Amino acid sequence: xxxxxxxxxxxxxxxxxxxxxxxxxxxxxxxxxxxxxxxxxxxxxxxxxxxxxxxxxxxxxxxxxxxxxxxxxxxxxxxxxxxxxxxxxxxxxxxxxxxxxxxxxxxxxxxxxxxxxxxxxxxxxxxxxxxxxxxxxxxxxxxxxxxxxxxxxxxxxxxxxxxxxxxxxxxxxxxxxxxxxxxxxxxxxxxxxxxxxxxxxxxxxxxxxxxxxxxxxxxxxxxxxxxxxxxxxxxxxxxxxxxxxxxxxxxxxxxxxxxxxxxxxxxxxxxxxxxxxxxxxxxxxxxxxxxxxxxxxxxxxxxxxxxxxxxxxxxxxxxxxxxxxxxxxxxxxxxxxxxxxxxxxxxxxxxxxxxxxxxxxxxxxxxxxxxxxxxxxxxxxxxxxxxxxxxxxxxxxxxxxxxxxxxxx
Numbered sequence: 001x002x003x004x005x006x007x008x009x010x011x012x013x014x015x016x017x018x019x020x021x022x023x024x025x026x027x028x029x030x031x032x033x034x035x036x037x038x039x040x041x042x043x044x045x046x047x048x049x050x051x052x053x054x055x056x057x058x059x060x061x062x063x064x065x066x067x068x069x070x071x072x073x074x075x076x077x078x079x080x081x082x083x084x085x086x087x088x089x090x091x092x093x094x095x096x097x098x099x100x101x102x103x104x105x106x107x108x109x110x111x112x113x114x115x116x117x118x119x120x121x122x123x124x125x126x127x128x129x130x131x132x133x134x135x136x137x138x139x140x141x142x143x144x145x146x147x148x149x150x151x152x153x154x155x156x157x158x159x160x161x162x163x164x165x166x167x168x169x170x171x172x173x174x175x176x177x178x179x180x181x182x183x184x185x186x187x188x189x190x191x192x193x194x195x196x197x198x199x200x201x202x203x204x205x206x207x208x209x210x211x212x213x214x215x216x217x218x219x220x221x222x223x224x225x226x227x228x229x230x231x232x233x234x235x236x237x238x239x240x241x242x243x244x245x246x247x248x249x250x251x252x253x254x255x256x257x258x259x260x261x262x263x264x265x266x267x268x269x270x271x272x273x274x275x276x277x278x279x280x281x282x283x284x285x286x287x288x289x290x291x292x293x294x295x296x297x298x299x300x301x302x303x304x305x306x307x308x309x310x311x312x313x314x315x316x317x318x319x320x321x322x323x324x325x326x327x328x329x330x331x332x333x334x335x336x337x338x339x340x341x342x343x344x345x346x347x348x349x350x351x352x353x354x355x356x357x358x359x360x361x362x363x364x365x366x367x368x369x370x371x372x373x374x375x376x377x378x379x380x381x382x383x384x385x386x387x388x389x390x391x392x393x394x395x396x397x398x399x400x401x402x403x404x405x406x407x408x409x
Contacts, residue, residue, distance in 0.1 A: 006183045007126070009176060010114055011133040013073055016169045017110050018137025019162050020084055020103060022263050024049075025238035026142035026256035027155040029245040034154075037093040039242060039371075043363025045093075045100050046238050050356035052104020053111070057348060060112035069117045070180030072109055074173040079106030081166030088159035112348070128274040128325045135267025135321075138237070139260050146256035216335050218395040219343070221388040222327075223350045228385040229323050230351040231358030232293075236262060236316060236378060238359045239366070243374035248306060258310050265317020273322045282330045283393060285322040290386045293319025297382060300375035316378075324351075327389075334396055 024031075028042045056063075056076075063072050083103035090096045118130050141162065148158035214220075240262060244255035273285060296315025299308050331343050362377055 006179055009172070009179070010118065011130065012169060013077065013110060013114060013173070014130055014133040015137035015140075016077055016080070016166055017107060017114075018134040018139075018263075019141045019165065020080060020107065021134075022138040022141040022237050022259065023084075023087075023145055023159065023162060026145045026241050026259050027149065027158060028238070029242055029252045029255060030149055030155050031096075032093075035090070035092050035096070038367060039246070040363040040367030041093055042238060042242070043360025045096050046234065046363075047356050047360040048097050048100035049104040049107070050234070050352055052101050053108030054104075054349060054352045054356065056105045056108035057112045057352060060109055063109060064113055068180065069113050070173070070177050072113045074170065074177060076106040076109040076113070077166060077173060078170050079103075080110070081163050081170055084159055084163035084166060088156045088163060108352070125274050125277060127329070128270055128277065131325050132267055132270035132274065135263055135270055138263035139267050142241075142256045142260035142263065146253045146260065149256060150253040218334065218392040221391045221395070222334070223347065224388045225327060225385055225392065226324075226347045226351040227354035228358075228381050228388065229320075229327070229354070231354030232378060232381045232385065233266075233320055233324075234355035235359045235362055235381070236313075239362060239371065239374055240313060242366070243371045244309070246371040247374070248309060250306065258313050261310060262313040262317040265314040265319075266321050267317075269318040269321020270325065273325065276322075277329075282322075282326040282333075286326045286330075286389060289319045289322040289326070290382065290389065291319070292316075293323075294379065294382050294386070295319075297375060297379045300378075334392070 024042060024045060028039075031037075032039055032041065060072070067075065079102050083099045083106065086099040087096065087103075090099060114130070115127075118126055144161055145155065145158035148161065149155055151157065153160075237259065241252070241255040241259050244250040244258060245252055250258070269289075276285065293316045296312040296317075296319060299312035299315070302308065328347065331347065335343055358381070362374075365373060365377070
């Protein structure tokens with residue numbers, strides 16, 4: 001029972017991870033005029049946040065060994081809460097860029113630490129649900145922001161409210177900090193009794209089969225898939241509201257609500273995916289997800305009412321839902337368990353690189369042109385991702401066929 005309640009605590013921490021991720025894009029249409037900035041600088045702020053995330057993710061292994069998962073999660077949530085409070089009081093774009101550093105560092109450390117902990121201590125379907133709870137936070141963020149944008153407190157009140165929620169979680173994590181050791185002891189006893197699936201270290205035979213992962217067949221288009229997916233997910237979240245306000249002439253509070261629906265689609269989709277994976281393969285789920293996301297994007301091009309545009313955001317979110325967890329879960333099956341640990345780190349680093357550079361690159365394009373290019377840019381990224389994923393499937397299918405024929409001979 002303690003282990004179950006502890007899992008709920010981890011889910012709450014992942015909600016807090018999702019809350020800040022969607023705030024900037026939802027609030028940006030009203031932030032940049034107030035602080036006398038430009039529309040395209042949102043990409044620069046997002047780039048700094050993602051850069052901090054990459055740095056802390058790469059250092060998370062040593063940080064976990066030094067502090068432990070519990071203390072690292074506590075410290076990281078405190079860092080993000082403080083940064084969000086700073087956002088609510090920032091007088092200029094320089095302050096936002098400076099505060100983006102601790103916000104990214106805190107978010108990346110929590111992400112890596114909790115993903116590692118769940119992968120090491122819980123069964124596979126919990127990973128999909130863990131990312132579902134990230135979606136709960138990412139959905140709640142724009143809803144909270146929309147309410148404050150429509151009030152006299154504006155976007156600063158929205159950041160303050162989310163910061164308070166983060167400080168509440170910090171208090172909960174501080175109170176429950178001793179549970180991490182107790183649950184670890186319970187996990188050790190369960191492993192000893194053979195009651196839990198365990199991620200074991202590679203055997204000596206497996207280590208002997210380890211190769212340079214960049215020479216594995218299909219690895220390059222796989223890494224490209226991660227880069228494009230996370231770039232697209234971050235781009236829709238960051239620039240969707242600006243597209244609605246600037247091009248579709250939707251009010252800022254309504255636009256923030258629509259972005260909440262986009263993250264809501266990801267959340268609901270990942271909740272459902274956790275159950276569907278028992279019956280449907282990851283490969284099919286990833287393919288269907290890409291089709292649904294592209295269909296949602298096509299709705300932006302059609303001369304239809306704004307309600308269809310809203311449906312497009314929901315469909316993109318639903319389509320995105322199975323892609324990232326599915327690609328991660330496919331790693332051992334595609335490239336071998338002996339290579340999966342190293343590849344996980346590379347894949348996440350490349351994924352963060354996509355979310356670091358693609359949104360600000362589009363921000364530069366927006367500064368020179370118009371947000372009207374948003375649907376075309378998203379569709380092109382999704383199309384390239386689809387081609388790269390299908391290329392991986394073809395390469396690996398051909399490789400398995402060759403292996404079968406060699407063994408048959």
